[in-house]
Amino acid sequence: MHTERHIFRERLAAVAAALALLTGGGAFIAVPADAAGTTAIAGKAATAVATPTTATTPAADNGLARTPQMGFNNWNSTHCRAEFNEAMVKGIADTFVSHGLKNAGYTYVNIDDCWALPSRDAAGNLVPDPVRFPGGIKAVADYVHSKGLKFGIYSSAGTKTCDVQGFPGGLGHEQQDADLWASWGVDYLKYDNCNNTGADARQRYTAMANALKATGRPILYSICEWGENQPWNWAPDIGNSWRTTGDISDSWSSMIGIAHRNQGLAPSAKPGAWNDPDMLEVGNGGMSDTEYRTHFSLWAQMAAPLLIGSDLRSASAATLAILKNTDVIAVDQDSLGRQAAVVASSGGLVVMSKPLADGGRSVTLTNETTSTKTVSTTVGAIGIGGASSYALKDLWSRQTSTTTGTISASVPAHGTVMYRVTPGAPVPPPAGVNQLSDLSWTSAVNGWGPVERDRSNGEQAAGDGRTLTVNGTTYAKGLGTHAASDLTYHLGGTCRSLSVDVGVDDESTAGGSAAFRIYRDAALVADSGLRTAADPPRRLSADLAGGTTLRLVVTDGGDGIDYDHADWADAKLTCGNGPAAGTHALSDLSWTSAVNGWGPVERDRSNGEQAAGDGRTLTVNGTTYAKGLGAHAGSTVTYYVGGACTTLTTGVGVDDESGGANGSVVFQIYRDGTKVADSGRLTGADASRELTADLTGGLELRLVISDSGDGINYDHADWAAPRLTCT
Numbered sequence: 223m224h225t226e227r228h229i230f231r232e233r234l235a236a237v238a239a240a241l242a243l244l245t246g247g248g249a250f251i252a253v254p255a256d257a258a259g260t261t262a263i264a265g266k267a268a269t270a271v272a273t274p275t276t277a278t279t280p281a282a283d284n285g286l287a288r289t290p291q292m293g294f295n296n297w298n299s300t301h302c303r304a305e306f307n308e309a310m311v312k313g314i315a316d317t318f319v320s321h322g323l324k325n326a327g328y329t330y331v332n333i334d335d336c337w338a339l340p341s342r343d344a345a346g347n348l349v350p351d352p353v354r355f356p357g358g359i360k361a362v363a364d365y366v367h368s369k370g371l372k373f374g375i376y377s378s379a380g381t382k383t384c385d386v387q388g389f390p391g392g393l394g395h396e397q398q399d400a401d402l403w404a405s406w407g408v409d410y411l412k413y414d415n416c417n418n419t420g421a422d423a424r425q426r427y428t429a430m431a432n433a434l435k436a437t438g439r440p441i442l443y444s445i446c447e448w449g450e451n452q453p454w455n456w457a458p459d460i461g462n463s464w465r466t467t468g469d470i471s472d473s474w475s476s477m478i479g480i481a482h483r484n485q486g487l488a489p490s491a492k493p494g495a496w497n498d499p500d501m502l503e504v505g506n507g508g509m510s511d512t513e514y515r516t517h518f519s520l521w522a523q524m525a526a527p528l529l530i531g532s533d534l535r536s537a538s539a540a541t542l543a544i545l546k547n548t549d550v551i552a553v554d555q556d557s558l559g560r561q562a563a564v565v566a567s568s569g570g571l572v573v574m575s576k577p578l579a580d581g582g583r584s585v586t587l588t589n590e591t592t593s594t595k596t597v598s599t600t601v602g603a604i605g606i607g608g609a610s611s612y613a614l615k616d617l618w619s620r621q622t623s624t625t626t627g628t629i630s631a632s633v634p635a636h637g638t639v640m641y642r643v644t645p646g647a648p649v650p651p652p653a654g655v656n657q658l659s660d661l662s663w664t665s666a667v668n669g670w671g672p673v674e675r676d677r678s679n680g681e682q683a684a685g686d687g688r689t690l691t692v693n694g695t696t697y698a699k700g701l702g703t704h705a706a707s708d709l710t711y712h713l714g715g716t717c718r719s720l721s722v723d724v725g726v727d728d729e730s731t732a733g734g735s736a737a738f739r740i741y742r743d744a745a746l747v748a749d750s751g752l753r754t755a756a757d758p759p760r761r762l763s764a765d766l767a768g769g770t771t772l773r774l775v776v777t778d779g780g781d782g783i784d785y786d787h788a789d790w791a792d793a794k795l796t797c798g799n800g801p802a803a804g805t806h807a808l809s810d811l812s813w814t815s816a817v818n819g820w821g822p823v824e825r826d827r828s829n830g831e832q833a834a835g836d837g838r839t840l841t842v843n844g845t846t847y848a849k850g851l852g853a854h855a856g857s858t859v860t861y862y863v864g865g866a867c868t869t870l871t872t873g874v875g876v877d878d879e880s881g882g883a884n885g886s887v888v889f890q891i892y893r894d895g896t897k898v899a900d901s902g903r904l905t906g907a908d909a910s911r912e913l914t915a916d917l918t919g920g921l922e923l924r925l926v927i928s929d930s931g932d933g934i935n936y937d938h939a940d941w942a943a944p945r946l947t948c949t
Contacts, residue, residue, distance in 0.1 A: 284435070286442045287462035288493045288685035289555040291527045293330025293374065294318070295412070295501050298472070298531030302336040302385050307354040310533075311362050315369045317534040324371060326546045327555060328530065330410050330442070331366045332374030335385045342390050347402055348377075363407040374410025374442070375403055379426040380417035391417055392430060400433035403441070410442040415450070423451040424460075431460035444498065444527070449483070454490035454497060463498040463527050470500040472508030474636055478590060481520045482832060485564050485574070489817060491525050492676060493559035493685060498527050505532030505541035515618060516588060516638040518544050522554035523562040523574050523586045523640070549617040550640060553584040557684070558675070560660070562586070565604055567822065567834040571597045571633075575604035581662035582606065582644040584617075589633035598630035601643065605652050609645035616641060650714035653798025654814040654862035655922055657699045658711070658722075658790065664771075665710045669783050673709060674702035678727045679787045690789050692725030692759040697791040702727065705736045705786035707776040717766045717797035718864075720748075723759035727787040730755045735779025736788040738762065742769035752779050759791060766795075796921055800864025801948045807849045808861070808870070808944035814922075816859045819934050823859055824852035828877045829938045840940045842875030842910040847942040852877065855887050855937035857927040866948045867917045873942035874901050875910035883907045884936035888928050893920035903930040910942050917946075 294314050300306040315331050318324045337359065339349040350359045363373040377399060378384060378391040392399045392413065403411065413430055415423070427445050434441045445461040447453045448468050457464035466487055467480045484499040491497050502521065504514045521528060530545060537545075553576060562576035562584070570590035575583050583604045587597035601612055614623045616631075617640040624646075631639040651661055659675040666673045671682040679702040680687030690697040700722075701709070724738040738750035740762060748764040766772060772795070776788040801811060809825040816823045821832040829852040830837030840847040850872075851859065874889040889901035891913060899915040917923060923946075927939045 283494070283688050284440055284443075284462070285686050286440055286494065287496065289557065289559065290496045290525055291330055291410070291442055291444070291463065291529070292328045292551070292555075293332055293372070293410075293528075294328065294530045294534065295332045295334055295374075297334035298470075298501055298503055298506055299533045302387065306333075306336060308357060308362055310535075312365050313535045315366045315371055318371055319369050321534065321537075321542060322546060323530075323534070324369070326548055327551055328528070330372045330374045330529070332376070332410055332412060332529065333362075334376045334412065335383045335414070336387070336389065337376065338389050340387060340389055342395075346395065346398060348390060348399060360406040367407060372409035373407060374412065375408045376412045376414065378414035378416045378418075379423075379430060379447075380415065381419060382417040384414050384416035388417075393418065393421070393426060396429045396433035397436060400430065400437050400441075404437035404439040408439075408441060410444065412444045412446055414446045415448055423447055423453070424456050427457065428460050454487050458490060458492070458495040462494060463496040465498045465500060467499055470503060472503040472506040474509055474513050477503065477509070477513070477517050481524070484524055484526070486817065486822070488524070488561040488563050489815075491559070491561035493557075496525060496527060497561060499524065501529040501531040502545075503531055504544050505530075505537050510636070511540050511544070512634055512637045514541070514544055516636060518547070518550060519586050519617075519638040519640045520574075520588070522550045523576050523584060525554060525556075525559065525561040525576070528554055547617065549615070549620070549642065553578070553617070553640075553642070556584075558660075558662075564822075566599060569835075571595055573597065573599045573603070575599075577605065577660065578642075579662065580644065581649060582642060585629060585641045585643055586638050587629070587631050587633055587641075588638045589635060592635045594632060594634050596630060597633045597639070598628065600629065601625070601627050601645075604629070604643065606643065606645055606649050609647045609649050611646045613644040613646065614641050615644075648712035648714070650712060650716040651795055651797045653716075653864075654796075656795045656797065658720075658793035658795055659699050659701055661711060661795070663709050664712050665708075667706070667708045668703055669706045669786065670704035673707065676700060678702040678729050678789065679704045680729070688729065690791050691728040692723065692789055692791060693728065693757060695723075695759055697723070697789070700789055700791035700793055701774070703774075703776050703788050703790065705776045705778040705783045705788055707774075707788065709774045711772040711795075713766060713769050713772050713797070715768055715770055717769065717772070717795055719766055719796045720762075720764045720772065720793065722762050722793040723789075723791040724750050724762055725753050725757060725759040725789055725791070726755040727789045728755070730785040730787045732785050734785035734787060735781060736786045737777050737779060738788065738790070739775045739777070740764040741773035741775065742766050743771055754779065755785070796864070798862070798864060800862065800866030801946065803866075803949055804947075806946045806948065808872070808941065808946050809849050809851055811861060811946070814860050814862050816857075818854055818857045819937065820854040823857065826850060828852040828879050828940065829854045830879070838879065840942055841878040842873065842940055842942055843878065843908060845910060845942075847873070847940070849943050851925070851941040851944065853927050853939050853941065855927045855929040855934045855939060857925075857939070859925045861923040861946075863917060863920055863923050863946070863948070865919055865921055867920070867923070867946055868949060869947040870899075870913075870915045870917055870923060870944060871947075872913055872944035873910040873940075874913055875904055875908060875940055875942060876906040877938040877940045878906070880906045880936040880938045885938060886930040886932060887937045887939045888930050889913065889939065889941070890926045890928070891915040892924040892926065893917050894922055906936070910940075
C-alpha cells in the first residue's frame with residue numbers, strides 16, 4: 223500500500239478470467255419473532271431452522287457492501303505523522319455529522335497504519351499506541367458508533383505492516399487479531415500486502431477472511447493486495463473489495479493512470495464485491511477542482527469504494543461540494559451494482575456507460591487532453607437505444623435537457639461531464655445474449671422479501687441471500703424469488719428466446735416446492751411442472767418471437783409457500799438479429815464484450831501498449847494485414863451473430879511486435895459453448911495459421927486467446943483478416 227509499485231505490463235491482466243469463482247454451502251435462515259415472542263413468518267415454516275455454514279460457503283458472503291463502501295481513511299492526508307491520533311479520528315466523525323457527509327452516505331471512519339505499538343504484548347496481542355490513542359481503540363470505536371457511524375482498522379497480511387517503522391502484521395495471528403478487533407467493535411478491516419514472506423496471496427487473505435467470519439461480527443473485508451496476483455480472479459469469494467493497482471498519489475497522472483488500469487476489470491464487480499482503485503485524493507491540493515470532479519466522477523462510474531482521503535476538518539467549500547454531490551454518489555451506490563464499461567476511447571476522449579437499476583444509464587464524457595474538446599456519444603452506443611426520447615441530467619451543473627439520440631458536451635481540459643440518461647419509455651433489451659439479472663424489470667411481485675439479482679431470495683432484507691444453488695449446482699447469474707412471484711420485462715417485439723435453469727434453492731433446507739412458468743404476452747410458452755428441493759435444475763426454453771412482454775411466474779407446489787425459494791438461474795435472453803447477409807470484415811462489426819490481457823483490443827492495429835490506438839500495422843512473421851483484431855492473451859471477444867452466420871475464416875498468429883521468437887499463444891473459436899476451431903500452440907517464430915469455423919445456428923461467436931502454459935509475456939496475438947459469412 224504505502225510503497226508505489228510498478229506493475230509490469232505482462233502481469234496486469236488475464237482479465238478474461240475475471241469471472242468470480244463459485245462455491246456452494248449452507249445457509250442460516252433466521253426467523254423473526256413477533257411482539258408475543260412467537261415466530262412471525264411470511265412464506266416460512268413456523269420453526270426456525272439453522273444450518274451450520276460449511277467450509278465451502280464463500281467467506282465474503284456476509285451481506286456487507288451490497289453497494290460500494292463509503293467513508294474516510296486518514297493515510298492520504300496524514301501518513302504516519304503525529305497528527306494522526308485519537309483527536310483527529312473523533313474530529314472526522316464529528317465532521318461527518320456536522321457537515322452532512324453522514325447524510326450523503328459516508329459511513330466508515332477508518333484508521334490506517336501506525337495505530338499500534340511496534341511489538342505485541344506478552345500474550346501476543348496488538349497494543350494501541352498510548353500516545354496516539356490514550357483511550358485505546360475500543361473507546362474510539364465507541365465514539366464513532368455513538369455518531370451512528372462505523373469504525374475501521376488496518377493491518378497487513380505479512381509479518382509487519384507497510385510503514386518503515388515495522389508495526390506487527392497479521393500473518394500467523396489471524397484469529398487472535400480478528401477476535402481482538404471484534405471485541406473492540408471494529409466494522410471494517412483494510413488488509414495490506416507488505417512483508418508477506420512470499421507466501422501465497424490467496425492463502426494469506428483467505429486465512430484472515432475465515433478468521434473474520436469466525437468472530438461472528440459483520441466486518442467488511444477490504445483486500446489491499448495491489449492487483450499483483452490478479453485478485454479480481456479470486457478475491458470475490460473472500461473479500462468485499464480488492465485493490466486493483468498500486469497506491470494513488472495526488473496528481474492527475476497517477477489518478478488517470480489508475481483509472482485506466484481499473485476500467486478493464488468491470489466484469490468482476492458485483493454487489494458485495496468491488497474493484498478498488500484506491501482512496502480518494504479529493505481536497506488534498508495536488509489537482510485542480512476540475513480534475514477532482516473527474517476523479518470523483520470516474521470512481522463513482524466504476525462502482526468504486528468512496529473513501530475520503532483528505533482532512534475534512536479543514537476542507538474547503540469546493541471540496542465538500544464535490545464529496546457531497548448526491549447525484550454522483552447515487553450512481554456509485556446504484557443497487558444494480560454494475561461497473562461502467564468504456565464504450566469509446568480515442569485521442570484522449572473517453573466515454574463510459576454504467577447500467578442503472580431504473581433502466582437508465584450514467585455516462586461520463588472525459589477529456590484527458592490539455593485543451594477543451596467536444597466529447598460525444600449516442601444512446602445506442604451506451605446501450606439503451608429504442609425510446610423516442612431521453613431525459614438528460616448533468617450531474618455537476620444539475621441542468622436538465624432531452625435528446626432523441628445524441629449525447630454531447632464541450633468538456634474542459636482534464637474535465638468530465640457526467641449525465642444520467644433516462645429513457646422516456648420502456649426500452650427493449652439490447653441486441654445480443656443478455657442475462658436477465660442485468661436487465662431492468664418493469665414490475666415485480668414476490669412472496670417473501672424482494673426479488674434478488676444474482677443471489678438467492680434469502681430473508682426480507684435486500685441483498686441478504688447467498689450464491690444461487692440448486693441441488694448442489696451453483697450459478698453466478700440469475701434471479702432469486704419466492705412463491706408467489708411474478709416478474710415482467712418489456713421486450714418490445716425484439717427478442718427471440720429465453721433459456722433458463724429453474725429449481726428450488728438449496729437454502730430451502732426444510733423442503734419447498736414450486737412451479738415455474740414463462741409467458742410471452744398472454745401465451746404460456748414454458749412450464750417446469752412441480753419442482754422440489756430434492757430435484758436437480760431443469761432447463762426451460764421459451765420462444766419469445768414477436769412478444770411485447772415477458773412474464774416469469776412462480777407458484778407454490780400446492781402445499782403452501784413455506785420455504786418456496788425459487789431460482790431463475792443463468793437466465794439468458796436472446797434479442798435482435800445478427801449481421802446482414804454477406805461477408806463482413808469482423809473488425810468492422812461491433813462486439814458485445816471484449817476483455818484483454820493488456821490494454822484494449824484494437825481494430826485493424828496490433829495490440830501495442832495500454833493506450834487505445836497505440837499499436838501498428840498487424841504483422842505476423844513478416845506478412846501484413848490491413849484488417850483484423852490486435853489482442854493479447856488472455857483475451858475473449860464476443861460477437862452476437864443471432865443464428866444468421868455460417869462461417870468464420872481467419873488467419874491467426876503472434877504479432878511481430880513481440881520480437882520474433884517471443885510470445886506463444888493458442889487461438890480458439892467457440893460457437894455458443896462449443897469449440898469449433900483450435901490453432902494449437904503458435905509462437906512468434908511461426909507463420910500465420912488459417913482457421914475456419916462452422917457457426918451454423920450459433921447465437922454467439924467467441925474468440926479466445928490463451929497463453930500456451932508459459933505465462934502471458936509478449937503474447938501480442940492477431941486475428942488476421944477475419945471474415946464472417948452470414949446468410
